Amino acid sequence: MEFLYEYGLFFAKTITFVIAIIAVVAVVASSAIKQNSKKGELEVTDLSEQFDEVEQELTHHLLSKEQVKQKEKDDKKKAKETAKADKKSVKEGSVKQKSRVFVLEFNGSIDAKEVSGLREEITAVLSVATPDDEVFVKVESGGGMVHGYGLASSQLDRIRQQGIPLTVSVDKVAASGGYMMACVANKIISAPFAIVGSIGVIAQVPNFNKLLKKNDIEFEQFTAGEFKRTVTMFGENTEKGREKFTEELEETHVLFKDFVSEHRPSLDISNVATGEHWFGTKAKELGLVDQIQTSDDYLQQANKTNKVIAIKYVVKKGLAEKFSKAASMSVDRVFSNLWQKNRIFPS
Numbered sequence: 001m002e003f004l005y006e007y008g009l010f011f012a013k014t015i016t017f018v019i020a021i022i023a024v025v026a027v028v029a030s031s032a033i034k035q036n037s038k039k040g041e042l043e044v045t046d047l048s049e050q051f052d053e054v055e056q057e058l059t060h061h062l063l064s065k066e067q068v069k070q071k072e073k074d075d076k077k078k079a080k081e082t083a084k085a086d087k088k089s090v091k092e093g094s095v096k097q098k099s100r101v102f103v104l105e106f107n108g109s110i111d112a113k114e115v116s117g118l119r120e121e122i123t124a125v126l127s128v129a130t131p132d133d134e135v136f137v138k139v140e141s142g143g144g145m146v147h148g149y150g151l152a153s154s155q156l157d158r159i160r161q162q163g164i165p166l167t168v169s170v171d172k173v174a175a176s177g178g179y180m181m182a183c184v185a186n187k188i189i190s191a192p193f194a195i196v197g198s199i200g201v202i203a204q205v206p207n208f209n210k211l212l213k214k215n216d217i218e219f220e221q222f223t224a225g226e227f228k229r230t231v232t233m234f235g236e237n238t239e240k241g242r243e244k245f246t247e248e249l250e251e252t253h254v255l256f257k258d259f260v261s262e263h264r265p266s267l268d269i270s271n272v273a274t275g276e277h278w279f280g281t282k283a284k285e286l287g288l289v290d291q292i293q294t295s296d297d298y299l300q301q302a303n304k305t306n307k308v309i310a311i312k313y314v315v316k317k318g319l320a321e322k323f324s325k326a327a328s329m330s331v332d333r334v335f336s337n338l339w340q341k342n343r344i345f346p347s
Contacts, residue, residue, distance in 0.1 A: 039315070040117070040120065040313050040314055040315035040316070041313075041314060041316070042120070042121070042124055042311060042312070042313055042314075043310075043311075043312045043313075043314050044309060044310070044311060045309070045310040045312075046307075046308075046309060047103060047299065047303070047308040047309060047310050048303050048306075048307050048308045048309070051299075051300060051303045051308070052303075059071070097132075098306065098307050099132045099133055099134070099305070099306045099307070100129070100133045100134075100306060100307045100308070100309055101133070101134045101135075101136050101299070101302045101306045101307070101308045101309070102125045102129060102133065102134070102135045102136065102309055102310075102311055103136045103137075103138070103299065103308060103309065103310040103311065104118065104121050104122070104125070104135065104136070104137045104138070104310075104311055104312075105137070105138045105140075105310075105312065106118055106137060106138065106139050106140070106141065106152065106181065107140045107141070108139070108140065108141030108142075108143075108144065108149070108152070108177065108178060108181075109141075109144065110144035110145060111144055111145050111148050112141075112144055112145060112148030112149050112151070112152050112177065113148070114152075115148060115151050115152040115155060117312075117313040117314075117315070118152060118155050118313075119155055120313040121311050121312065121313045122135075122155050122156070122158055122159060124311060124313075125159075125311060126158065126159070126162055126164075129162070129164050130164070131162075131163045131164055131165070133164060133165075134164070134165045134166075134167060134302075134306070135159050135164055135165070135166050135167070136167045136168075136169065136295075136298070136299065136302075137156065137166070137167070137168050137169070137181075137185070138168075138169045138171065138295050139168050139169070139170055139174045139178055139181050139182050140170070140171065140172050140173060140174070140178070141173065141174060141175070141177060141178030141181070142173050142175050142176065142178060142195075142198075143175050143176025143177035143178050143179075143180075143198065144176075144177050145177070146177070146201070146252055146256075148177070149176075149177025149178070149180050149181060150180070152177070152180075152181050153180050153181045153183075153184055153259070156168075156181055156184040156185070157184050160184060160185075160186070165186050165187075166184065166185045166186050166187075167185055167186065167187045167188075167189065167298075168181070168182040168184070168185035168187075168188050168189075169188075169189050169190075169293075169294075169295035169298060170182060170188065170189070170190040170191065170194045170196055170280070170289070171191045171194055171294055171295050172191070172194055172195070173194060173195040173196075174190075174194070174195075174196055175195055175196065175197060175198035175277050176198040176199070176200065179196060179197055179198065179199060179260075179288070180256065180259060180260070182196075182289075183259070183260050183263045183264050184263050187290050187291065188288070188289040188290050188291075189289065189290065189291040189292070189293045189294075189295070189298055190280035190283060190284065190289040190291070190292060190293075191280055191292070191293075191294045192279065192280045192281050192292055193279050193280060194279065194280040194283075195277050195278075195279065196277060196278055196279070196280060196283035196288050196289060197272060197276060197277040197278050197283060197286075197288055198275060198276065198277040199256060199257065199260060199269075199272060199273040199274075199275065200253060200256075200273070200274065200275025200276075201249050201252045201253045201256065201275075202249075202275075203245070203249060205231050205232075205233060206233055207231075207232075207233060207234075207237060208233060208234055209234060209235060209236045209237070212234060219232075219234040219235050221234075221235050227241075227244050229241075230242070230244045230245040230248070231245050253273070256273070257269050257273045260273070264287070264288075266287055267286075267287050267288070268286075268287070271286070272286055272287075272288060280292055
C-alpha cells in the first residue's frame with residue numbers, strides 16, 4: 001500500500017506539471033505561429049577597433065612601464081594632431097573618408113538557405129559602399145543545389161555590378177557551388193590547404209524497385225508529359241529516362257562552365273571543369289585562385305590603411321523557441337528530481 005501511495009503521488013505530481021507546461025507552450029507557440037515571418041537585424045562589428053585593442057594590449061605587456069608611458073604620450077599627441085587635421089579639413093570642405101572593407105561570411109549548406117541572410121547583408125552594404133571601398137566575403141561550402149547556389153552567386157554579382165571591388169576568401173573549402181560563388185569575385189584568395197574547384201554536377205538516386213517487386217508491392221506513378229519524371233526511387237527506370245536525366249546533368253554542367261568562364265576568362269576551362277578538386281597551392285597554378293593567403297592575414301594587412309567592418313544579418317530566436325527549450329530542460333530536471341526524491345523503483 002505504501003508503494004502504491006508513493007507511486008500515485010509521484011504520478012500525480014508529474015502529470016500536473018507536464019500538463020501545465022504543455023498548456024503554456026501551446027499558448028506561446030500559437031502566438032508565434034501568427035507572425036508571418038521572422039525579422040532579423042544587422043550586427044555591425046568594428047574589426048579595426050578589435051585589431052587595435054589586441055595590438056595595444058600585447059604592446060603594453062611587452063614594454064616596460066617607462067616605455068608604456070612614453071607610448072601613451074606619443075599616442076595622445078598623435079590623436080590631437082589627427083583631430084586638428086580633421087577639424088581643418090571640415091572647415092576647408094576637403095574631408096576625405098577612410099576607405100572601408102566590409103566583411104561578410106557565407107557558410108553554405110546543401111540547399112544554400114543562408115542566401116537569405118547574404119541578401120540582406122549585401123543590400124545593406126550596397127546602400128553605403130562606394131567604389132573606393134571593398135567587400136570581402138569568406139566563403140565556406142562544399143556545394144549543393146544548383147538553384148540555391150546560383151542565387152547566392154547572383155547576390156555576389158550585385159556587388160560587381162555596382163563597381164565595388166569584391167574579394168572572396170577560401171580558408172577551408174569552396175567546391176562546386178562554393179566555387180561558383182567564389183569565381184564571381186575580382187580576386188580570390190585561398191589558404192594553402194583549402195579545397196577548391198569541383199566544377200562538375202552530380203546526382204544520386206537510390207532505387208527500391210527490385211525490393212518492392214520481391215515483396216509483391218506495386219508502385220504506380222501518373223504524369224503528364226513524357227519527361228515529367230525521368231528517374232524515380234520506386235519505379236522501374238528505363239534506359240530512355242536515364243539518358244534524358246544524364247542529358248539534363250550535361251546541360252547544367254555546360255551552364256556551370258560558361259558561368260565560370262565568363263567571370264574568369266583566363267582559365268583553361270576544359271582543363272579544370274572535370275569535377276576534380278585541388279588544394280589551394282595547386283589551384284593557384286591552375287588559375288582557379290589568385291593569391292595564397294588566409295583571411296586573417298588579409299584583413300590584418302587591410303586594417304593598416306582601411307577601416308574594417310564586419311556585417312552579419314541575424315535572425316534571433318523567437319519567444320516560442322526560447323520557451324520551448326527552457327521548458328524541455330525544466331521537465332528533464334523535474335523528472336530527475338522527483339525520481340531522486342521518491343525513489344519508487346529499485347536501483
